[in-house]
Structures are given as structure tokens and as C-alpha cells.
Amino acid sequence: MDSTFGRVTVTLPSLNEPGLYLSNVSTLDSARGIVQDFQYTDANLRDLDLTDTSLITGRVTGLRADRVRLDKVRLDSVEFDTCDLATARITDAKLSRVVFRNCKIMGAQLTGVTLDNVLFENCKLDYSSFEQVRAAGPLVFSKCVLNEATFTGSDLSRAVLDACRLRLAEFGRGKYQDLDLRGNDLRTVRGTANLGKVIIDRAQQAELAEALVAELDVTFADTLDDRR
Template sequence: MDSLTFGRVTVTLPHLNEPGLYLSNVTTLDSARGMVQDFQYGDAELRALDLAETRLITGRISNVRADRVQLDQVRLDSVEFDSCDLAAARITDSKLSRVVFRNCKIMGAGLNGVTLDNVLFDNCKLDYTTFEQIRATGPVAFSKCGLTEASFTGCDLGGAVLDTCVLRLTEFGRGKYQGLDLRHNDLTTLRGVANLGKVLIDRTQQAELAEALVAELDVTFADTLDDR
């Protein structure tokens, strides 16, 4: 089974190239049975992609653009999203296992109450996205992703890594971040630095975290005061 390693985190990828596996082309991800398996879906422009209480198992979704995406109580197992535009997606109360988002735009999205296990966001645009009550029960990696002004609130990301991401004004609210790997990122403009106890960084990043904390505290430097 294929996997990728980022620092101390190894993510198991969807097994879509196994010998004997055939992915059938489908024209919709809706199913009366509530389950779509061994599928391939792509090259579609949609007004809305709404799925509720649905399970997608072993499949590839590629080149899909949707104006509105709502996934509620959805289970994704061994699924790959490639070059999709899922702007402002809303994903709630769902579980993702062995899922890859590659070269996707998911800007201004909202993920709430989602469990992640062996999930990779690879070269994705996740700017302005809110992550609330996200729980990493297995390896999770964000690699070369844009997370400008994204926010994490009430999340458990102890088994996650952010590798070479853009973290401009990215905010970390209260949560569990012990062991979160933040190496290979510029941390100078992070927000919520005080909530990042026991994360993993390089020694060279100490100054970056200090700069972020000083900016957040909005301190005044004495040498800038008017002495008159």
C-alpha cells in the first residue's frame, strides 16, 4: 500500500492502483443505497454538490467544479480528489480515512466536527478556511498548502504535520496541538501562538515564534516613544 512521509508523519494513501481493481465511471455521487463504491467521477461543473449520510468507498474525483458543496455525515474511505474546485465547501460531522486532496481549491470553506485518519492535503488552496472541532485520529498532513487567514478552533491535531505551507495570519485557537509538526514553515505571522504549547519546531524557528507573539501582544518598544 502506497504511503508518503512528512517529517515524523507517514500517511497511507488510497489504494486505487491495486491489481484487479476497476473503477467504474459514474455520472453522480448520489445513490439510493447511500453508498458508491469503486468509482471514477470527473470533468463536471455543478451548481451544487450536496451529500448527506453517504459513503464513498475507493474512488477518484477529478476536475470537478461546484459552486456550493455540502457534505454532512459523509464517510469517505480510500478516495482521491484531484484538481477540484470546491470553493466554500461545508463538511460537517463526517469521517475521512485514506483520503487525498491534491491540487484542489477549497477556499473559504468550513470543516466542523470532522474526523481525519490518514488524510493528505497536497498543494491545495485552503485560504480563509475554518477548521472547528477537527480530530486527527491518525496521520494528517498539509503539504505545500496555502492557509492564509485560516483558523483552527477546538481541534485535536497531535498527529498532524504542516509541511512547507503558507501560514500568513493563520490562527490557532484553543485546542490540543501537542506534537503538531510545524517545521519547514515561516511562523512569523501566526496568531494564537500562546495556544501552541508542546508543538514541534526547529531551533531556528524560535525567533519566528517570538516575533509572532510580540506582534500579537501589540507591545510598544521603548525606543519608539517620544522622550519629550
């Protein structure tokens, strides 16, 4: 199943195909290290801790976990719907054809994660950090809240942020060529000097200028008298 955002088309999991049967599972952990063709629903966990595990072709719905740690995990053709994965720690993972829809992942830390055909849709990602994250294929954030999120040393080339809330979101040094920022309010973003070669609408020029002026903490001449 494909969804198009701007100039980017994301290939998402096709979990309703005829002949595909998803078995209900009681855990996402497995002694074999692989959970495949699965459905995991309405779990309420204190800890979700997975290492060297592959989740392939499945749906996770209504999961609530107080602490999430995914290390060296592979997700392929997996859909997360209406999940609370607050303070998730995801490291050295690879996600392909994965969608997070209506999820709360506030304060998450993604480090060394490769994303290929991944969609975050209507998700809350406030205060999350993306460090050395690489968009190896289409990556879209659509209608997400990314207030005070940070991107550091990441490659977001050709990714799309569509109708997102970016209050005080910070873009550190990284690769942003053809990052599509159309349809977002950019007035309060930080790290504007690093956003070379991104795609914006002409009307957003003033927004980026406002963000840059705020970041430089300049003083306007007509306010000098007020500072005496």
C-alpha cells in the same frame, strides 16, 4: 501506498492496484447511500449536496462545484485531484485514507470532522475554518496555502504542516501536542500562546517570538518619542 512527512507516515488510497476496476459514474449521490469503486470526472455543478452518504474506493478528478455541502458523509480510500470545492461545508464527517491534491477549497468550513490518514497536498485553503476537527490518525498539509485559516477547538496532535503558507493563520484553543511545524514561516501566525508542545526547528524560535510580540501589540521603548 504510504508517504512519509517528517515523523509521520500517511497511508493513502491504492487506486492502481491490479484487479481494481473503477466504474465511471455520473453522480456521487445514490439511493443506497453508497458509491463504491467509482471514477467521477470533469463535472461542473452548481450544487454538490450529500447527506448520510459513503464514498468508498474512488477517484474524483476535475470537479467544479459552486456550492458543496457534505453532512454525515464517510469518505474511505478516495482521491480528489484538481477539484474546485470553494466554500465547501463539511460537517460530522469521517475521512479515512483520503487525499486532496491540487484542489481549491478556499473559505471551507470543516466542523466536527474526523481525519485519519488524510493528506492535503498543494491545495489552496485560504480563509478556511477547522472547528472541532480531530486527527484520529496521520494528518498532513503539504505545500498548502492556509492564509487566514482558523483552527478552533481542534485536536491536531501529531499532525504535520509541511512547507505551507500560514500568513495570519490562527490557532485557537485546542490540542497541538507534537504538531510538526517545521519548514513553515511562523512570523505572522496568531494564537502562539496556544501552541504548547509543538515541534519546531531552533531557527523558528525567533519567528514565534516575532509572532507573539505582534499579537501582544507591545510598544518598544525607543519608539515612545514618536507617539507624542
